[in-house]
Amino acid sequence: MTETTVNDAEIAKFTAMAEQWWDPKGKFKPLHKFNPVRLAYIRDNLVRHFGRDATSIRPFEGLTILDVGCGGGLLCEPLTRLGATVTGIDAAERNIAIARIHAEQSGLAIDYRATTSEALVAAGERFDVVLNMEVVEHVDNVTLYMKSCADLVAPGGLMFTATLNRTARSMAFAVIGAEYVLRWLPRGTHDWNKFLTPEEIKAQIRRNNLRVTGETGVVFHPLADEWKLSSDMGINYMVLAERRTA
Template sequence: MQSETTVDAAEVAKFEAMAAEWWDPSGKFKPLHDMNPCRLDYITSQIAAEFGRNLADEVPFKGLRLLDIGCGGGLLSEPMARLGAEVIGADAAAGNIPVAQIHAEQTGLDIDYRNVTAESLAAAGERFDVVLNMEVVEHVSDPLAYLSACHDLLKPGGLMICSTLNRNAKSFAMAIVGAEWVMRWLPKGTHEWNKFITPDELYDLIRRAGLDPVDRKGMVFNPVAWSWRLSDRDLSVNYVTASVRRD
């Protein structure tokens, strides 16, 4: 059985301290609320393409078992459930789980939220069609071991969507100086720049974990329009990847 080696207790504590603010669109998680439509656009299009689903259907993801690892308050788990997926939301920060559970109950959604790690789920034999791994890999202690657990959580033919932050001067300026120091959307120290991962580094880690990366796009913020968009070329700060388990 794999040990829970990739959980960084200090990183978990940061997000647990902010748990009650998950559903406040003007609070500490404002950047995720603003980014969510862009993230969902990518996630839904990749799932639909991989599994031959029509997004115009009422519940296009019916029959798919989906894991939202690092689910937080459920910002992605809830729309996935509305689209018909069987959703398990997992988070190492125990304080996030009751927040997510209460919000799901208030909105009439049946989501299985668990205070558990990717490694323990994999060791228990849990398997999924889709793993959402969004803004988590830059917070773990061992990215390769963590991505290997995500591989093990996928059924053959399963899809992992993984997003993170590039490591360069621009990402430091925007994600740390801008978001934490100037705008104060997040407490100082939420992100550690040296843990950011370049797109080529992430592709290499994904391959070493046994997955086949098939797509990547940037998520680009426009401060004038105050909106996010997907980009084929600009992966300089936030970006997202899609990978498939072939075996």
Template structure:
């Protein structure tokens, strides 16, 4: 029997078990009280961080109706489009990719119902790198803790940022506090997430995230923590990176 021909397809950062996990929940992306409730609750905080960093990077006035018109944005691991849609409303030309086809189909239907023109694809960042694509803004929000190879994934993310462009990432820190709050608390006590959603050992420290982006040719601009106030039931940007945090980086022009 002859050997199978070698494949020229780029290596994938996707993990089959992770894809199956999120495919099982895909129908509930837009249910504010469903399995993705945490994303709905802290989406305004994420959007503020993305908007403000993009406005500073590109000199845009957020008081305008579509302040980011003319800029291309890629959302890696877009899920059901919870970030893509508000980004499109701000004027970005949005592409959303996800390794789970069911997610992109649900996202596309919801965008059409919302009257938004968003390009969704079932793809990994490696696919777009192989195509030579670049974007002014690249988002990788709550994705890196689910990939097979963090450094390889971040290198691909960096390759997709155009010169002078911006990357915004978000994930969970690998700390005892994050284990207690984001793993045990969120999944077993408060039941915000289905059990098994996260593997604490795959949480990423800020130093590791930054090192991966620098290896991919980006310069790190800074970090911000996201902290939950259980009394007010609101999220806010803080300096506390112990649990949820975001990172901003740019590619030198």
């Protein structure tokens, strides 16, 4: 394949931090804080869309889920525990190595691969659910990336996209505040110019024959020290889309 979504500088950046994926007090601390709200959003929508029993311990038995840019597996592991057959891919081989070790230590069977979304499309793979979470702002060739993610969604399946809005507030809070003032993230983690607005994301989704069925903002509540869903999409947000069966 001549086209790629891989940004070598971004891969090098996350490879350098790979050993800290599962340290809740390390460089991925903000993602550990963010994980419960995005996992709950995924879980609630999967239960609703696929008609699963929300009270079941393993409600997602039989569902195939792909986590694109899975990192150390922070979403892959809980979704596997909920019964799904999970594949996690990442272009950074070190991330995959860390994810495999942690899954093995946790007694979980997860199909981790050092590969890209476009490579899976070329192999003809499809999944019931595709997770595109906090990745699009780190890739090259956004158009190819969003197309490849969409192409991996099976008929009747869902795609979740989470990213950062390109606003003055996201520059102030997600870049200057998080990286330079509060030091939640290493400096240079994000490039504000690569952030995408909700309308830009939704246009990409619709262009690739998926239907947008939901969207939500995610905001941090400092007094509660937790992230919550919100109608405010000015900084962090998630978009849900589905591929119709016909």
